[in-house]
Amino acid sequence: xxxxxxxxxxxxxxxxxxxxxxxxxxxxxxxxxxxxxxxxxxxxxxxxxxxxxxxxxxxxxxxxxxxxxxxxxxxxxxxxxxxxxxxxxxxxxxxxxxxxxxxxxxxxxxxxxxxxxxxxxxxxxxxxxxxxxxxxxxxxxxxxxxxxxxxxxxxxxxxxxxxxxxxxxxxxxxxxxxxxxxxxxxxxxxxxxxxxxxxxxxxxxxxxxxxxxxxxxxxxxxxxxxxxxxxxxxxxxxxxxxxxxxxxxxxxxxxxxxxxxxxxxxxxxxxxxxxxxxxxxxxxxxxxxxxxxxxx
Amino acid sequence: xxxxxxxxxxxxxxxxxxxxxxxxxxxxxxxxxxxxxxxxxxxxxxxxxxxxxxxxxxxxxxxxxxxxxxxxxxxxxxxxxxxxxxxxxxxxxxxxxxxxxxxxxxxxxxxxxxxxxxxxxxxxxxxxxxxxxxxxxxxxxxxxxxxxxxxxxxxxxxxxxxxxxxxxxxxxxxxxxxxxxxxxxxxxxxxxxxxxxxxxxxxxxxxxxxxxxxxxxxxxxxxxxxxxxxxxxxxxxxxxxxxxxxxxxxxxxxxxxxxxxxxxxxxxxxxxxxxxxxxxxxxxxxxxxxxxxxxxxxxxxxxxxxxxxxxxxxxxxxxxxxxxxxxxxxxxx
Numbered sequence: 001x002x003x004x005x006x007x008x009x010x011x012x013x014x015x016x017x018x019x020x021x022x023x024x025x026x027x028x029x030x031x032x033x034x035x036x037x038x039x040x041x042x043x044x045x046x047x048x049x050x051x052x053x054x055x056x057x058x059x060x061x062x063x064x065x066x067x068x069x070x071x072x073x074x075x076x077x078x079x080x081x082x083x084x085x086x087x088x089x090x091x092x093x094x095x096x097x098x099x100x101x102x103x104x105x106x107x108x109x110x111x112x113x114x115x116x117x118x119x120x121x122x123x124x125x126x127x128x129x130x131x132x133x134x135x136x137x138x139x140x141x142x143x144x145x146x147x148x149x150x151x152x153x154x155x156x157x158x159x160x161x162x163x164x165x166x167x168x169x170x171x172x173x174x175x176x177x178x179x180x181x182x183x184x185x186x187x188x189x190x191x192x193x194x195x196x197x198x199x200x201x202x203x204x205x206x207x208x209x210x211x212x213x214x215x216x217x218x219x220x221x222x223x224x225x226x227x228x229x230x231x232x233x234x235x236x237x238x239x240x241x242x243x244x245x246x247x248x249x250x251x252x253x254x255x256x257x258x259x260x261x262x263x264x265x266x267x268x269x270x271x272x273x274x275x276x277x278x279x280x281x282x283x284x285x286x287x288x289x290x291x292x293x294x295x296x
Numbered sequence: 297x298x299x300x301x302x303x304x305x306x307x308x309x310x311x312x313x314x315x316x317x318x319x320x321x322x323x324x325x326x327x328x329x330x331x332x333x334x335x336x337x338x339x340x341x342x343x344x345x346x347x348x349x350x351x352x353x354x355x356x357x358x359x360x361x362x363x364x365x366x367x368x369x370x371x372x373x374x375x376x377x378x379x380x381x382x383x384x385x386x387x388x389x390x391x392x393x394x395x396x397x398x399x400x401x402x403x404x405x406x407x408x409x410x411x412x413x414x415x416x417x418x419x420x421x422x423x424x425x426x427x428x429x430x431x432x433x434x435x436x437x438x439x440x441x442x443x444x445x446x447x448x449x450x451x452x453x454x455x456x457x458x459x460x461x462x463x464x465x466x467x468x469x470x471x472x473x474x475x476x477x478x479x480x481x482x483x484x485x486x487x488x489x490x491x492x493x494x495x496x497x498x499x500x501x502x503x504x505x506x507x508x509x510x511x512x513x514x515x516x517x518x519x520x521x522x523x524x525x526x527x528x529x530x531x532x533x534x535x536x537x538x539x540x541x542x543x544x545x546x547x548x549x550x551x552x553x554x555x556x557x558x559x560x561x562x563x564x565x566x567x568x569x570x571x572x573x574x575x576x577x578x579x580x581x582x583x584x585x586x587x588x589x590x591x592x593x594x595x596x597x598x599x600x601x602x603x604x605x606x607x608x609x610x611x612x613x614x615x616x617x618x619x620x621x622x623x624x625x626x627x628x629x
Contacts, residue, residue: 030450132332137606139565140599144337147587147595148344224456228569231458232584247458251573254477258466265459276454292515 025285034277041271045094048087056080056088056241066257074257076250082260086267089241093268096157096236097222103161105215108168113199115169116176126169133166142229151234160225164218171214175207175290182206209286216279217291220272227268243268318618322611333603334382341592342374351394351590368392368593385600391593395586400597404579410482411578414494415567418501423556426506430513431548435521435540445514449507457569461500465574469496479576497574501566505559512555516548523547550617557613560606 026032054060063079065071073082115126145159179185180203188202204211229235230244238245243264250261283291348364349356356364365371368391369380384391390400433445452460469477479493520526521544529543564580571580579598586594 030447132329132336135329135607135610136333136336136603137560137564139568140603140606141336141340143568143583143587144340144595144599147590147592148341148347150350150590151588220454224454225565228456228458228565231456232568232572233588234584244458247462251462254462254465255470258470261462262466265462269455269459272454272456273451276450280450 025281028281028284030277031281031285034274034281037270037274038278041090041267041274042094044087044267045090048090052081052084052087054081054084056085057239058084060084064253064256067259073263074253074260076246076260077252082246082250082263085241085246086243086264089243089246089264090267090271092153092236092240092242093223093227093230093244093271096153096226097160097219100157100160100164100226101215101218101222103157104164104168104218105211107161108165109172109204109211111165112169112172113176113203116173117180117195117199117203119177123173126173130166130170130173133163134170138163138225142225143234146229146234151229151237153236156226156229156235160222160229164222168214168218171210171290172207175210176203178290179203179206209282209288210290213279213282213286213288213291216275216282220276220279223268223272223275227272319615322615326607326611329607330604333607334385334600335378337596337599337603338378338381341596342377346370347394347590347592367397368394381596385597390597393591393594395589395591395594400593403594404582404597404601406483407577407579407582409487410576411567411571411580413487414497414501414571414576414578415563417494417498418563418566419556421498421502422505422509422559425502426509427513427552430510430552431517431540431545433510434514434517434548435544446511449510452503453507455503457500457504457566458573460503461496461570461573464496464499477574479571479574483577493574493576497570497576500570500573501563504566505563508559509552509555513548513552516551517544520544520548546620550621553617553620554613557610560609564602564606 026035057080059079060081061071061075061079063075063077065075067074071081071083073086076082076085111126115123141163142156142159145162146155149155185198185202188198193202226235227244230242231248233245233248236242236245238249246264247261247268250257250264253260282288346365348361348370352360352364362371369377372380381391388401390404392398393400393403396403429445433442437445455463465477468475475492475495477496479490479497481490481493484490517540526539526543529539534543567578567580568584569580570576571578572584575581579602583595583598583602585591586598
């Protein structure tokens, strides 16, 4: 929080890209396990809609049936087949956070590179904005936005992207500052290379590992955050089949048929775990220490 | 980058620059941050435009819309509304709810007590569980068992609170039937009449922060445990509880204290989700409901109250860290 935490990153904390193999990454237990889980889930989400017995909003039977041979996970309070909704409901759980993180990454990378490299007044302004933004809890900011603009996928994605951008900017700015004084950057400057060349050809490749770790970490947070917002009724709106929405709707069936709530909830958990394991493995793989230093 | 000082060519004086006392500087930061928060909160609602049509529904007549705008002063310029709102906040008037049409304070006040108790409970749970585990694993645990603890914290950390809460509800509420899965009981009777209704929400909120604090405590304890003065203490014959509690904990604690202040933000999300999940009648549930029903005055008031608490908690954590760390204590004088 305090500004001095922004100044504690040194070049030693930025891992430089080395020759490392994918096999080496998968050999890290977290990496192999995470990638495996993620592939399984992606397969479920992609193939799911084609093998689902019913369409997601079709009223196929009596409401609130327990698990049976015909409805493996039972039916919900409208009589829709829960298994079919589970098989249809994964895409938005993955895509919305992906959109939010991509948008935030693009903006934050640009701002972080420029402010970290140029320093001076630009950097002071950016740091000031970051410090104010970090003083506002993410949940509060997003809930205020939803109260003002109404809920829904687009609003939530925009809000989460805006809320996450300062956090990402902080990491990229610190990494850039650590790389900027190194010889190859100074050499490029002496050669008279343009700002764009220095930022994207000299610095960006060297903070690549940090960027990757940041993407994976943010993606984990965004999955949890947006799923929670959908659960709260603020994100994806019913009747869409979405795991978060399903948990909120089927919560009423908790005492009658817990499986119908448990399965979509667990799938969200497993997705976040898979990405989090990958983030952890990436941290180990690259020896990234910025995230530890900045306490994110 | 900060070359201006050198460029000015002034000889360096040995006298330290005149600075305001630490606490005064912190208070100024606090006020500036709070002011910024009010602008962000109000600005966001102002950008969104007039909510009258959305709240009254598509069948509202024009007269109804105009009456709504007049009641809530929406017909006035943004700046006037901002200063009216700010003035009201400072004098204890939080405005009028769009949904109940009564004072915002009347909507919030019955929910304050339960939420405060719930947050304190979960915060105490977090500290009591994660600090000892983190300390112990940092100092003692090595190898496979250490790796599996890290793995478990990683997995728990990746479960959103509502998933953790649901699993607890199914395990402890449905299968074992030890605890109520619905905490509505809190709104009837006194604050402490239904203690069991607090348990599941409190554990759920605490589980959201516990893995993070365990990992931080563990990492710091491990770093401190390898310091020479700890080894010197071992050679002097200092033995275990004393070694961990008197030699390692005080030096490993400061970042954890900062994090516990920062984690207050994590608690907010947990409180909103857990209260909604368990039907707990607190401020978090109100916040989610009001956001969904676009009751901006209630959301603004809650956001401001919680935001202020967050800022104060952070500064308190900062101050505690400064005053328990000798190096920093001298630096801020």
